[in-house]
Amino acid sequence: MVDSNDQTAAVLEAIEAITERIESEKQHLIDLDSAIGDADHGANLARGFEAAHEETADMADADPANVVKTAGTALISEVGGASGPLYGGYLEKVQDRGDARVGDKTMVDAIVPAVDTYRKSIEEDDLHPLTALSKAVDAAERGVEFTVPLQAKKGRASYLGARSVGHQDPGATSTLFMLEELLNVASEHLEGDIDRDATSPTIPDEESEDG
Numbered sequence: 001m002v003d004s005n006d007q008t009a010a011v012l013e014a015i016e017a018i019t020e021r022i023e024s025e026k027q028h029l030i031d032l033d034s035a036i037g038d039a040d041h042g043a044n045l046a047r048g049f050e051a052a053h054e055e056t057a058d059m060a061d062a063d064p065a066n067v068v069k070t071a072g073t074a075l076i077s078e079v080g081g082a083s084g085p086l087y088g089g090y091l092e093k094v095q096d097r098g099d100a101r102v103g104d105k106t107m108v109d110a111i112v113p114a115v116d117t118y119r120k121s122i123e124e125d126d127l128h129p130l131t132a133l134s135k136a137v138d139a140a141e142r143g144v145e146f147t148v149p150l151q152a153k154k155g156r157a158s159y160l161g162a163r164s165v166g167h168q169d170p171g172a173t174s175t176l177f178m179l180e181e182l183l184n185v186a187s188e189h190l191e192g193d194i195d196r197d198a199t200s201p202t203i204p205d206e207e208s209e210d211g
């Protein structure tokens with residue numbers, strides 16, 4: 001079991017890794033958002049995570065939950081766009097806040113399959129947390145691909161109507177980057193290896209009768 005200090009260290013490392021990843025993908029996210037939005041997603045998130053990183057820099061002795069909360073508050077206050085309050089309000093609440101469903105071409109299309117896959121991997125398939133997280137990353141990746149043919153129903157991209165079809169959603173893409181960084185950091189903090197051959201949990205939507 002990891003103790004609270006190690007959990008805090010892992011959360012701080014994750015914030016740092018995500019901040020660096022978002023910084024290095026800034027232009028990529030800006031390019032995606034310029035196709036179906038207003039070209040600020042990369043800059044928004046880079047600014048937000050830089051603030052989150054700064055605000056949490058001295059929190060090595062804090063409770064891990066407080067670190068997450070401080071980072072979320074920094075994201076909300078620094079990111080002007082839709083994605084700030086959505087990410088800052090913690091991933092699970094994204095759906096409540098943004099009122100987007102799977103299929104609306106938003107970050108929800110990456111988050112929901114990732115969270116569902118993680119839960120099912122742990123609760124039903126009893127997989128190791130790293131294996132579960134790795135499957136969640138795979139599910140998010142499929143979710144990002146799934147956004148390409150969709151017409152946007154929420155956010156700025158929805159103003160484009162049918163012209164939003166054929167473009168990858170920026171927010172789903174940044175979600176994937178964050179999850180990949182979480183997996184990297186988690187694999188340094190948790191014992192054990194990712195089992196690539198573990199039972200592949202079906203995505204809840206696709207669950208068959210006999211599954």
Ligand code: ADP
Nearest residue numbers: 041044081082083098100106107154155170171
């Ligand atoms: P803005 O759209 O205000 O410029 P960003 O560019 O930072 O903000 O973020 C755009 C991303 O936010 C979109 O690609 C989409 O994934 C996500 N998004 C927009 N509206 C919603 C919503 N209502 N629910 C969930 N995600 C949303």
Ligand code: MG
Nearest residue numbers: 037038040041
């Ligand atoms: Mg934007």
